[in-house]
Amino acid sequence: MRVPALPVLGGRSLRLMGAASGLTALGALPPFLLGAQAVWVRDDLGIGLGQLGAAVSAFFAAAATGSVLAGVLLDRAGRRVGITLAGSILLAGGLVMATLVSGPLSLVLCMVGLGLGNAACQTAANASMARALPPGRRGLGFGVKQSAVQVAIMAGGLAVPTLGSWFGWRSTFVASALVGAAVALSAVVRPPLEGAARPARATSPDEPPWRPLLLCGLAITCASAAANFLGAFLASWGYESGLTATAMGLLMAVGSAGSITVRVVSGWRADRRQGANLPVVAAQMLAGSVCMAAVALGTPWSLLVFGFLAFAIGWGWPGLLLYAVARIGRDSPARSSGVIQAGAFVGGAAGPLLLGAMAGDVGFRPTWLVAGGLLVVAGLLVLLARRGFRTDLERRPPREPITWGGGRAATTR
Numbered sequence: 001m002r003v004p005a006l007p008v009l010g011g012r013s014l015r016l017m018g019a020a021s022g023l024t025a026l027g028a029l030p031p032f033l034l035g036a037q038a039v040w041v042r043d044d045l046g047i048g049l050g051q052l053g054a055a056v057s058a059f060f061a062a063a064a065t066g067s068v069l070a071g072v073l074l075d076r077a078g079r080r081v082g083i084t085l086a087g088s089i090l091l092a093g094g095l096v097m098a099t100l101v102s103g104p105l106s107l108v109l110c111m112v113g114l115g116l117g118n119a120a121c122q123t124a125a126n127a128s129m130a131r132a133l134p135p136g137r138r139g140l141g142f143g144v145k146q147s148a149v150q151v152a153i154m155a156g157g158l159a160v161p162t163l164g165s166w167f168g169w170r171s172t173f174v175a176s177a178l179v180g181a182a183v184a185l186s187a188v189v190r191p192p193l194e195g196a197a198r199p200a201r202a203t204s205p206d207e208p209p210w211r212p213l214l215l216c217g218l219a220i221t222c223a224s225a226a227a228n229f230l231g232a233f234l235a236s237w238g239y240e241s242g243l244t245a246t247a248m249g250l251l252m253a254v255g256s257a258g259s260i261t262v263r264v265v266s267g268w269r270a271d272r273r274q275g276a277n278l279p280v281v282a283a284q285m286l287a288g289s290v291c292m293a294a295v296a297l298g299t300p301w302s303l304l305v306f307g308f309l310a311f312a313i314g315w316g317w318p319g320l321l322l323y324a325v326a327r328i329g330r331d332s333p334a335r336s337s338g339v340i341q342a343g344a345f346v347g348g349a350a351g352p353l354l355l356g357a358m359a360g361d362v363g364f365r366p367t368w369l370v371a372g373g374l375l376v377v378a379g380l381l382v383l384l385a386r387r388g389f390r391t392d393l394e395r396r397p398p399r400e401p402i403t404w405g406g407g408r409a410a411t412t413r
Contacts, residue, residue: 017140020125021148023083026090026179027121028149030097030114031056033176037169044169051104053353055111060349062115063122067341070123080187082124087184089117094177098170117180119341126326126337140267142326146319147260208336209328209396212388216325217343219381220318223285224347226292226371226378227315229355234295234307237364241298251304255311262316270323277324278386281317285379288314292372296365314375318344321382328389 034041038052074082093114101107129142163171235248243251266284270277291310294302326337351371359367 017144020128020145023121023125024145024148027118029176031059033172037164040169047104055107057349058108059111059115060345062112063118064342064345066116066119067338070119074123074127079124079127082120083187084184086117086120086124087180090180091177093117094173097173122341123338140271142267142319142323144264147263209392212385213339215381215385217339219378220340220343221347222374223378224344225351226374228348228351229371230310232352238303243300251307255308258312259315262312263319266320277320278382281321282379282382284313284317285375289372289375292368296368
């Protein structure tokens with residue numbers, strides 16, 4: 001069967017992808033800024049590692065709660081309101097962090113606010129990809145958008161030898177606040193680009209299929225817990241296994257680049273096939289579980305080879321999963337993607353905390369096997385959710401045809 005020609009990737013689509021990626025990176029930046037400058041922050045505020053960890057966990061917990069609420073708001077009020085709100089929250093949170101935070105309680109409260117800003121950023125960016133991009137470019141758009149999280153990690157690291165070193169750690173949050181102000185102002189002055197006009201809603205809303213959607217949310221919770229444990233503790237395990245800090249730093253950088261590549265290519269490929277995106281997500285998760293088990297061997301070669309593959313393939317699914325879920329979100333893609341983002345944030349908060357504690361008690365080797373087991377559970381949940389989505393599409397044909405690469409209507413998941 002011949003695949004229809006895809007729409008040309010023009011300047012408008014590139015601007016949308018760039019804006020959504022920038023919004024994603026900006027919202028995700030605060031915990032990476034905090035972590036990269038942890039020594040300075042702890043000295044200045046007089047706090048310990050536990051209190052710093054609590055602040056990061058508060059950020060993700062607030063983002064998880066806010067994602068569901070932001071999805072409802074954006075589906076009702078539109079992306080312009082969402083982007084304005086996101087920029088305003090990040091402006092206020094950055095200024096408070098730079099001027100008023102003086103101890104553990106104020107730090108946690110500020111990170112809660114920034115977490116809500118992150119929820120608005122991620123949900124607005126997801127809505128941009130699902131609403132404004134041509135149907136045949138949305139897979140690529142989500143892949144590029146989700147790669148911005150890795151860019152936020154790099155930006156957090158680059159802040160240390162630049163602004164943080166020159167003007168102190170608070171100056172990095174001043175910079176993020178100024179960018180937030182620019183985002184809010186741009187949304188007010190120049191409304192976000194919209195896609196084709198949406199059909200009028202029927203009296204009865206075309207609700208997304210909640211049961212399989214919640215299964216996907218649980219799947220990404222498990223997968224994100226394992227993936228974020230990988231990002232937080234692979235370097236420590238490598239050092240224990242005889243590799244140098246420099247070697248592990250290079251592995252983390254190359255692995256992040258590999259993850260970006262796989263996310264973008266996965267989205268690009270999604271635009272060229274007739275659905276069936278969730279099986280690819282499940283395959284990436286299951287491949288990641290094998291890599292985690294191999295990392296548990298603890299030999300230098302297994303860490304270098306399978307550590308890279310765990311980053312590149314085992315953490316290459318976020319954009320494709322969001323695209324698949326937003327695609328079957330009917331007329332509520334922001335709400336649908338908000339459930340997935342909430343699950344990702346819960347896993348991002350719980351994974352390093354719980355698996356890190358387990359590694360401290362029983363050692364890294366069994367903990368890597370547990371992390372791999374979480375990816376197996378996640379992959380199976382995704383496949384189970386796919387069955388639910390297909391059943392729902394047969395039982396409730398959507399009012400708006402579900403499109404695939406090239407714009408052809410299809411119901412294949």
